[in-house]
Amino acid sequence: MPFLPITLEEMKEYGWEQPDFVYIIGDAYIDHPSFGPAIISRVLENFGYKVCIVSQPDINDDKPFKLFGKPRLAFLVCAGNIDSMVDHYSVSKKRRKKDYYTPNGEMGKRPDRALIRYCSKLKELYPDVPVVCGGIEASLRRLNHYDYWDDSVRRSVLLDSHADLLLYGMGEKTIVQVADALDSGLDIKDIIYIRNSVWKTKDKSLLPDDAVWLPSYDEVLADKMNYVKSFQIQYKNTDPFTGKTLIEPYKNIYVVQNPPEFPLSQDEMDATYSLPYMRACHPLIEAKGHVPAIDEVKFSVISNRGCYGGCHFCALTMHQGRIIQSRTKESILEEIKIISKDKDFKGYIHDIGGPTANFYRPACGKQLKHGVCTQRECIGYDPCKNLEVDHSEYLDILKEARKLPGIKKVFVRSGLRYDYIMYDKNPEFFEELIKYHISGQLKVAPEHIADEVLVRMGKPSRGLYDQFVKRYEDLNHKFGMDQYLVPYLMSSHPGSTLNSAIELAEYLRDSGHMPEQVQDFYPTPGTASTCMYYTGIDPFRGDKVYVTKNPHEKAMQRALMQYKLPQNYDLVYEALTKAGRQDLIGFDKKCLIKPRGSKVGYIPPRRGKEIKTGGKK
Template sequence: MFKDFLPVSQLDLQKRGWDQLDFILVSGDAYVDHPSFGVAIIGRWLEAAGFRVGIIPQPDWTKSESFTKLGTPRLGFLVTSGNLDSMVNHYTVAKKRRKSDAYTPGGVIGKRPDRATTVYARKIKKLFPDTPIILGGLEASLRRMAHYDYWEDRLKPSILMDTKADLLIYGMAEKTILEVAEALHSGLPVSSLTFIKGTSFFTKDLSIVNDPIVLPAWKTLLASKKQVGQSFLTQMNHTDPISGEVLAEPYEHGFIVQIPPSPPLTTKEMDQVYRLPFVRQVHPMHQKEGDVSAFDEVKFSLVSNRGCFGGCHFCALTFHQGRHIQIRSHESIVKEAKELITDKDFKGYLHDVGGPTANFRQPACKKQVTQGSCRHRQCMAPSLCPNIEVSHQDYVSLLRKLRKLPGIKKVFIRSGIRYDYLMADQDTTFFKDLCKHHVSGQLKVAPEHSNTQVLHLMGKPAIQVFDQFRHKYHQFNAKEKRHQFLVPYLISSHPGSDIHAAIELAVYLKTLGHQPEQVQDFYPTPGTLSTCMYYTEIDPRSNEKIYVPKDPEEKQMQRALLQAGKKQNQALIRKALEKAGRQDLIGHHRNALIPPIKSKALPSSKKEKRFKRR
């Protein structure tokens, strides 16, 4: 079957014989027609349902013609910043401008504005005041309610208040966008779409929804950080499609309403998504501008699942994809692998087979399937729930099928592996297969810290679990005579991590003989419990005050401590150790983090003069 890109110009519409589109997708990313890009999935999904869809990728937000070139859509504009939050895309945690954009051809920075979703929506509202505007994507999803904005260091209202958009779709949007599209096509005005799961909207009349849970009002949130914490906790407890309830956040002239999440896709529906007629290439319109490096990373990778019940507090997956695992069938994945093998650029290596967490291929437990995820209990933190069902049999079977395909040399796993889940499996088949077949020289896992209190605030297991895992990992590699390294991901300056906790982690790394090449400072982005703790300096689960490192110099110290072997860090580390009263870690002994300051030797001529005077 011939595959073509979705329309991006009037010429494309003419070729198809169309005089008007049903929907126009406006995106901050370059147009890559591949299932790892949300815009491509939504565009193809709507196309498969019979709707006419066009795409405006990376419009020049200063020029009206960038937004009017495809005309007025019959049903609405679908607006997203792209695969990433535009602020994270543009700025480091130190709020310094990044030098490249992985979702732009040639890595050129500045092809999208800061807060792209808001800028695009406002521009479209001005140009097309009577056309529905529907927000989607990660940036909008995590800002659907009031949220802390790290870049402006203040609380901000729902993005719906800033944009005046008609509707917001949060989470993975296939089911929701189809229901919205069909409702609009049937003639319903967008203002009447107050019943669709996975949406948020503004209303002046709260009686249009049944029995909502009313969150603290915007004015209350501005006045009380404690209420911010309690509001976030309520939202976190209602992210499940089965047990979640309607939420309402009051503002001066109305309410932001959140309808419970859309049900997860079935395996059959997941397969339907990934067999849509993607071209699997960057659109030719970008050809002269250079490669899109984000596409290069995923071109020969396979998505096997969605969702994550891991519950890391610094991760927004719970708020976006949810805790229910959605999987593709083996047949669907194997078929896609066979297609990749025929690609002229394929060298025999599948770069990844996974998802948010690679080794999750089944529900957390039976109860989750029928009653939803527990509101007041995480599946894996502070330890694995007794009801969790651990198995890697399905994943092992899938990987073995892929390894047997003619033309496949190696199948790597580069998605995150939950080592605590792996260690809970009494069957070591997957662990052995992982070491023997699926590691590309080094395996990256995420203990994140070593301090017990910090790990508790992160939603991560005790460091002893990681120790058990690394010992087992080295044993299996030794048995297979493979020299494969283990690279731990670490986060510095997370809420709860004072200078003593950072020193504890530095000493732990010293005992491992590991020096990280890179360390990630905690990045407070919308939609995470850790960000809520960063802003409020309270753990909303207990209402206890927690220490939050915000001073730039202390954050530099904490980061430097994790890279104690770097000579340029010694001055900062010395200052940190003196501040903490830990001068015992300065010296030449085996536990020392840095050496003492060398006394300056006198020049030989001065030594001779001093000797003669004597």
Template sequence: MKTYAPRSAFLPTTQEDLHVRSWDQIDIAFISADAYVDHPSFGAPLLARLLESEGYRVGIIAQPDWNSTKDFLKMGKPRLCCMISGGNIDSMVSHYTANNKPRSEDEYSPGGKARLRPDRPTLVYTAKARQAYGSSVPIIIGGLEASLRRLSHYDYWTDKVRKPIILDAKADLLVYGMGERQSLEIVKRLDQGEAIQNMVDIKGTVYATSRAKFQQDLMSTIELPSFEEVGDRDKQSNTPTEQGKQAYAKAFQIQLMHQNPIRGKRIIQACMDRLVVQNPPALPLDEEQFDRLYELPFTLDAHPDYQKDGGVPALNEVQFSLTSNRGCYGSCSFCAITSHQGRMIQTRSKASLIKEAQRMTQHPAFKGYIHDLGGPTANFQGLACDQQIENGPCPAKECLWPKPCSNLKDYHGRYLDLLQALEAVKGVKKVFIRSGIRYDYLLEVCDKQTRERFMHHLVQNNVSGQLKVAPEHVSPAALDAMGKPTAELFDAFSTLYQDATEQAGKKQYLIPYFIAAHPGSTLEDAITLALYLEKTHFIPDQVQEFYPTPGTVSTCMYYTGLDPRPGKRFTSIHIPKGRERHLQRALLQYNKPENRALVLEALEKANRKDLTRVLLARRYTS
């Protein structure tokens, strides 16, 4: 992929870049486990550009060699601080499949090359940065990897509970969530001469202290079960105890109920002789702040240094996409967006999106197609309800699950208005939708007239042959555990989509995503899904096998065997593990010859050999 912007348009990455700017020192060293792509979809450059806009001198150190301090010192010692991010996605997910097998590619590295970052880069980079800069330079960790490990957490790759990452990393401060407000405040206070150890009151941050030094009077506080309690293991068998699992589920539920930037409380958790303190989440950005962020001078290119490698693959999908919203109240158990971005939707103005689209059309590589307009969920285009303005999200009630709340507001008219406005921009041929669409929100909250207008416009203008949606399963028990709508709603949307497509005179397809072996899904549930696929004549090319990553409800279920969601009362839940995971996955692709033995085994285990002819007989004739 060609880089069109000159090197001088990027943030500095070398000593030579500093000389061009006549800088003798950088204020902030921003270290990232991703390659440097100057695009707002990449977290580290987004924050770095924001800090630059406030007059700070920011240098980017992308994917440094962690075997020495050389790369960490290539722009010298930063004046104010070092900020470290593990990258846009979790490094362990980047390196390993759901079955813990090494991946051969890394889309966030030059040329897609694997292993240009270490496992757990937040820990590795922090140790090396401390060695390079000494104790006088504050080290702040953030990004997805740190954000979702901010308190004691189950680690799938070691199959145990790990300490809060700030203790493992020995960092001075942790920023969780998207980080704009926190980063600006931290740097401003450092610039004014305040010690990092005194910054104990910043929303959206985590710090470590001793119980003796902890100031109880700062704000109301809730204490979680300790690291030792949630990670308790039997000394003889070295397996988690039931008491430990119950403590873990209780701790997770408390965290879940206080992810509220308006009324959330401070949370503390003891770990050995330390106390980890999580301040309430940062306030969401208002429209003006959100607009300003995405109007910063991004080049929309990967750094020129990567041109010889063919660029950075992760840019391909997002280079000409527009972010219109942030946050999600979709309730999906397996998703960590609510733990990172929050449940309160933040949106940009139409004028700002038009301005960005106009600038995008001037990029030499732009061909007239905006690849996406949305965010975590495209059709969530405003606060779920007016009550969130003063109270934030309900602590013990979800917006969409098990049924949509009566206070839920409809924004499909706003989204349609945005689509039409961007389609009218000179130089734009099409605006596609690749972000997830919650069809239950469309069907159950949107009025009929708006729904029909939206669907007509969608199939006529915003689908490039296929629309991808995520029903995930069809079994009621599995869907309930996932926090997803019923299969009947997916069928209703499928019918609506096909009818609208036929009326538009187009041949377009609906591609559903499914998850195998999610907590709550039994072998019988997997068979139910296989029969549904047989009935609808759809076999997915790819099946996502449940991956227990930090920060999700589903991962808590996987480790504890308990449902931690408020109202579920920690009820026991079936957890597919070991061989059963492979059997469930095979059932979702029962037509593949390599899955025949596994499908037969699954049917035999479930006492459903009567289904052998239904699922297999017609598909393996010579």
């Protein structure tokens, strides 16, 4: 089965005179199930619809948008696998040098706020043709949201883009319902009943009587507490079983969010991932240069979606929801067999996982019948007493995968929740992970070690992480392994003070870990942490939270995480002095830096070898 058409010649080879849908995407066209447009286009194809792809069109040129002419049903628009502003700018708001979703990693092949620009262009050229937008940029900006780059609250992207309909979350079911409705002759303005969709109207009589009203956009602009209230309502209505229709009023229009779609069954998940993906970049695009984004996923398998981890700086709850949806073992193994036939395959499966690899089943048995709890988190800082911890099915998949012909090694590289591992009373998964599924180093995400920060992050306590590190070291010794632990750490998250950052620096001193890269907290649309950053209020606890927005203080917190670097000396010295921690300036082994005038020396760690644990005795 070939790629879907990206040129008129290819469309003619299919024997089509007119496509049903023209799909505008901000990434290079990669037909792989790790990329949303590939899934949506293949699902539509599977239901008999004709889809043509326009990849990374020049926003200043009308020709790419007119390439296939007027589609029979609608234009579809996706800004890309990553929000275009996150893709283009670092947390310091500096332009990135590389776009991993573009040939040769070239930057500038899509515009800032790509969803708005693409949809507006289509409405300018084809005002009477329906425009349906989706993807991560649409999903997380579907209602009012704080925009870090503007430092302001923006309204629903459905209004700013002039699109007719917005589809949020994972859209396999939704897009087929929309396609069928349009195909039946229904006007796009009448498609107001489909789950996972957001629509707009000036007609108040169309609004459902049982809907929940959000604070108006003007009210949100006028009072940050209304922003908190709006976020709280949105967050509590991300579950398909309990979620209500939400209405966000504007001066002369209403934006209406229908409830989320129900989770895919295992059969539906299997069907989605068994579609005839080419698992590669379209040859005409690859001819322009290699697209780096394919490298990590080409030999990886998605086993699940959704996440109940509750990390407050992550937007997965607002996009994929908290209910885990997984594929059968048979489906996963079949995909691995397909991968093993690739001419470039060397015998290594890079990953079997998802947003959280070891979340293979819902957090508890009630979720698939009654939904998730709206007043409590499944795991977070403190786990729910009803959390069901079981790695057996996931471990069985890993065991069977490594037995397949031609498979030398199966790695787990997507996120692992170390707390979930520690809650498992059966040690088999942890032992098997260390013996067979780590490529020399295990990456985990404690994010911080100060409890006053961790509780704001929705991460478990430092004490549990310390137990995990000890257990990891013990198991490496037990099996005679020489492996490393790489903790991801974050600076300047809401709740983090200079004292918190110093506590983290002391932990790094004691553990011997010196991170090569430091991640500042990045306020992105749709997260609870972004709500804290903008308002100074924790939307879960309702109390005030310390937030640093001062670039200099953020630089000090970041420098403390790399206190040994000579170029950070002045910032670290200033931070310790400002916090009254001069006891950490001196020659004692507990000190972070030496007094001024002393020789400052630093030997960097070996690249990639962060915390060495285990090793043969």
